[in-house]
Amino acid sequence: MAKLSQSPTDPAFVQDPYPFYAAARAQGPLHHWDEYGMTAAFSHAAVTHCLKDRRMGREAPPECAPAIPDRLRPFYEIEAHSMLELEPPRHTRLRRLVLAAFTSRRIAGLRPEIEALCDQLIDAFPDGDFDLIPAYANRLPVIVIARLLGVPEEMADDLLAWSNAMVSMYQARRTPEMEAAACAAAAAFADFLRGYVEERRSRPADDLITELIAAEADGERLSTDELISTCILLLNAGHEATVHATGNGVKCLLEHGMRCEVLTPDRIEGTVEEILRYDPPLHMFTRWIYEDLEVMGRPFKRGDRIALLLGAANRDPQVWEDPEVFDPSRPVKTNSAFGAGAHFCVGAPLARLEMQVALPKLFARCPGLRLAEAPRYADLYHFHGLERLVVARG
Numbered sequence: 391m392a393k394l395s396q397s398p399t400d401p402a403f404v405q406d407p408y409p410f411y412a413a414a415r416a417q418g419p420l421h422h423w424d425e426y427g428m429t430a431a432f433s434h435a436a437v438t439h440c441l442k443d444r445r446m447g448r449e450a451p452p453e454c455a456p457a458i459p460d461r462l463r464p465f466y467e468i469e470a471h472s473m474l475e476l477e478p479p480r481h482t483r484l485r486r487l488v489l490a491a492f493t494s495r496r497i498a499g500l501r502p503e504i505e506a507l508c509d510q511l512i513d514a515f516p517d518g519d520f521d522l523i524p525a526y527a528n529r530l531p532v533i534v535i536a537r538l539l540g541v542p543e544e545m546a547d548d549l550l551a552w553s554n555a556m557v558s559m560y561q562a563r564r565t566p567e568m569e570a571a572a573c574a575a576a577a578a579f580a581d582f583l584r585g586y587v588e589e590r591r592s593r594p595a596d597d598l599i600t601e602l603i604a605a606e607a608d609g610e611r612l613s614t615d616e617l618i619s620t621c622i623l624l625l626n627a628g629h630e631a632t633v634h635a636t637g638n639g640v641k642c643l644l645e646h647g648m649r650c651e652v653l654t655p656d657r658i659e660g661t662v663e664e665i666l667r668y669d670p671p672l673h674m675f676t677r678w679i680y681e682d683l684e685v686m687g688r689p690f691k692r693g694d695r696i697a698l699l700l701g702a703a704n705r706d707p708q709v710w711e712d713p714e715v716f717d718p719s720r721p722v723k724t725n726s727a728f729g730a731g732a733h734f735c736v737g738a739p740l741a742r743l744e745m746q747v748a749l750p751k752l753f754a755r756c757p758g759l760r761l762a763e764a765p766r767y768a769d770l771y772h773f774h775g776l777e778r779l780v781v782a783r784g
């Protein structure tokens with residue numbers, strides 16, 4: 391196992407992390423990544439194995455749980471009840487409740503609404519060059535998830551601001567100022583939801599918040615803290631990655647000179663899967679090891695951590711022919727963009743639907759769409775999404 395050094399904030403890496411992944415993977419599936427101080431998995435087989443191995447998980451073993459300084463409490467109090475940070479039995483109970491509400495019928499039923507929303511957003515595009523991220527990629531998923539939960543969509547700007555501040559806690563370039571902003575956002579978000587849930591108790595509707603409130607009333611199934619954390623998780627996870635996946639997708643199609651021909655109803659599913667494989671928006675997640683074990687012949691001890699590089703797994707030549715080539719016509723094989731195993735993305739069907747509607751709609755309505763400046767990725771690793779995507783309608 392080699393020891394690798396690569397700063398996750400190095401500008402060249404932020405713009406294109408794939409050469410580093412390819413060089414690492416060519417030397418073997420697991421390497422020590424110095425900057426993270428832990429072993430990292432670069433191959434599809436190693437990443438998938440770890441995601442599915444129940445002897446690893448996201449929740450720290452009690453003796454390893456880092457002490458939380460008082461100033462960070464508002465943020466970690468929300469995280470403490472978030473299914474994404476938990477393992478069974480709490481994870482199982484929370485995930486089951488959310489999955490019951492995310493039925494394929496409810497998701498598929500959103501299609502006409504998503505189409506209408508795309509049309510409205512495109513109607514409002516400014517003349518001349520403009521940034522497609524705030525005008526389109528950002529708006530669509532935040533409004534959809536707000537409606538699905540039953541939170542007023544006029545709150546979209548607040549939701550975006552709180553969410554952006556909170557997710558900055560997961561990036562390599564975290565600073566004390568970001569931590570303070572994340573804590574303030576977590577507190578404001580929780581305050582809003584506590585007040586809103588109180589008000590909503592007497593106004594049931596056909597939405598997710600009504601179902602979660604009913605589970606909370608039952609007491610056994612959901613505590614009030616879990617209700618608040620679940621809403622925050624869904625609202626944040628429900629748009630952060632989709633924004634970047636949509637932005638990366640538009641960039642990819644424009645740079646490869648591909649548009650309506652790969653977005654037809656018979657090809658759109660394959661094209662979206664290829665976008666998610668080729669340039670996924672989330673590149674790394676970590677796992678704690680719960681018992682002494684081996685991964686690909688290498689020993690790990692309880693309390694070790696391992697980084698799983700989804701972005702590297704998706705370009706593994708053992709699985710995909712010419713993985714560095716963007717080819718929407720390649721046969722679809724399961725990629726790692728949505729993870730795997732117990733924490734597999736709850737929102738995958740929704741994210742796919744949003745992209746399958748938003749991309750064809752955009753190119754059909756704006757057939758001359760072109761890049762007006764070279765797109766740049768934001769310095770937000772392990773997120774991999776664009777800072778700006780300035781386009782012209784042509």
Ligand code: HEM
Nearest residue numbers: 473474627628631632635675727728729733735736737741
């Ligand atoms: C293209 C867009 C998206 C991508 C690439 C993505 C990716 C992921 C990944 C990789 C994980 C697993 C993390 C891990 O194993 O440590 C995850 C979990 C999760 N995602 Fe997504 N996601 C997307 C959109 C969404 C949407 C639209 C929702 C809306 C509800 C959502 C909700 C969740 C939730 C609740 C979890 C936690 C699941 C659990 O812990 O059991 N995601 N997502």
